[in-house]
Every structure is written in structure tokens, then in C-alpha cells.
Amino acid sequence: MNAPTGQDAPPPPSRHRLRWITLTAAVALSAGGWMTVTALNADAPAPAAHGPAANITASTPPPATPTTPTPAASTPAPGPLPAAEPVRVRIPAAGVDTSPVLELGLAADGTVQVPSVAQADRIGWYREGVTPGQRGPAVLIGHFDTVKGPAVLKDVARVRPGDTITVDRADGSTAVFAVRSLQQVDKRHFPTQRVYGDTTRPELRVITCGGDLRAGHRPDNIILYADLVRTSAR
Numbered sequence: 001m002n003a004p005t006g007q008d009a010p011p012p013p014s015r016h017r018l019r020w021i022t023l024t025a026a027v028a029l030s031a032g033g034w035m036t037v038t039a040l041n042a043d044a045p046a047p048a049a050h051g052p053a054a055n056i057t058a059s060t061p062p063p064a065t066p067t068t069p070t071p072a073a074s075t076p077a078p079g080p081l082p083a084a085e086p087v088r089v090r091i092p093a094a095g096v097d098t099s100p101v102l103e104l105g106l107a108a109d110g111t112v113q114v115p116s117v118a119q120a121d122r123i124g125w126y127r128e129g130v131t132p133g134q135r136g137p138a139v140l141i142g143h144f145d146t147v148k149g150p151a152v153l154k155d156v157a158r159v160r161p162g163d164t165i166t167v168d169r170a171d172g173s174t175a176v177f178a179v180r181s182l183q184q185v186d187k188r189h190f191p192t193q194r195v196y197g198d199t200t201r202p203e204l205r206v207i208t209c210g211g212d213l214r215a216g217h218r219p220d221n222i223i224l225y226a227d228l229v230r231t232s233a234r
Helices: 192-196
Strands: 026-031 036-038 085-093 096-098 103-104 124-126 136-141 164-169 174-186 201-211 220-232
Touching: 085 136, 136 192, 164 201, 164 220, 174 201, 192 201
Parallel strands: 103 124, 136 201
Antiparallel strands: 026 036, 085 096, 085 164, 124 136, 164 174, 174 220, 201 220
């Protein structure tokens, strides 16, 4: 069940103001487990702002059909939290409970860092974006599997709209998100604006890979879109 080389994430924008870049696609996972990415999504119309797309290794693909967003809850959404780095991520439906959270920045060539093979049981947070709970789309990235076998998001196919993603933060607070929708999309048509464009409320994205192996790579991304529904302090 080992997966050959896989693919991961493209060049990102700054933390607060995201610049539009026309993106075209490709990544490689070295035998040592470090993934780098060029950019992606040449087809989308230029949005006002965006961030990096991500392409990550997977082994058995999650469901291929995107779900329809669930209706918004009647309870008013909580307001945004101040910045505080994520330290633990729990996705009960996928059997995920991982800590600490990796910080993912940029490699020397300007591409996005992603977890190594040795860190395949951990989720990473793209630190050039907002922290989970702040206004805007916070981005988490994790492997479905690597050349060494199943990884932290191996059971992402079990997640359904309404399931929760809980992020514990370094200031002692907790941000709870509810999954609004899931999407499986060809990496060549990554929905950059939908994933990384500015939002008026705190949101979360969790990104991994899917699709049948083609020449040692998974052609798709699996994206979970979630909204902040509850917060608590220590």
C-alpha cells in the first residue's frame, strides 16, 4: 500500500494581502520526503486576492464526488479570534488527533514547504496565512499517505458535512469548525480563489490528495471547507 512519489503545494502570498498570480502546476516528492511545488491554476479568472494551492500524496483515493454545501446554521457564528498559532488538530470523523502542528513556510526556491515523510503523522499549518479562528481562510495540509504507507489523513473519506474540526491554539483557546462541504478537484484546475481568497468570517481549509495513481502521482486534491461555529478559552 505504499504510494510512490506524490505532489504538494504552490507558491504562496503574504500573510495579510494576497497577490494574484496566474498559476500553472507541478510538484515532486523526493525520496527523502520533502515536497516542493511550483504554482498552479492557470485557468481561473484573476481574483482580487488568493493564496497557494496544495497537492499532496495519497494512496487509496477519497470519494470522487464533491458534496453540496450544507445550509448555514441558525445560531449566530462566533466572532473572529485574535492571532494564536495552532498546537493540536482533531478531526474525530477521520480519526485524527495530532500535536504539535507543524509550521509550513517557504522553501529557498519560493515554493511551499509541506510535511516530510518522517512527519506524515502530523498536520501542517501554512504560517503565511491567518491562524485558525482569525478572520479569513486558515490552511492546514496533511498527507493521505507517503511511500512508507498510510498517513495522518488516511481516513479523510469518512468526513461528512457537519463533522467538526477542533483546533487548539497556543493562547489556550479552542476553535471548533464545522465542515460545510468537501471537494475533489483535478490539480490542474485547483480552485485557488475559493480556497485562498479573502473571507468575511473565520474559515478553515484542510487539503490532501486523491484520485487514481497516474505515473506514480495522484491527480486530484481533496479539500475540506469549514466554518467557525464555536470557541472556548482555557
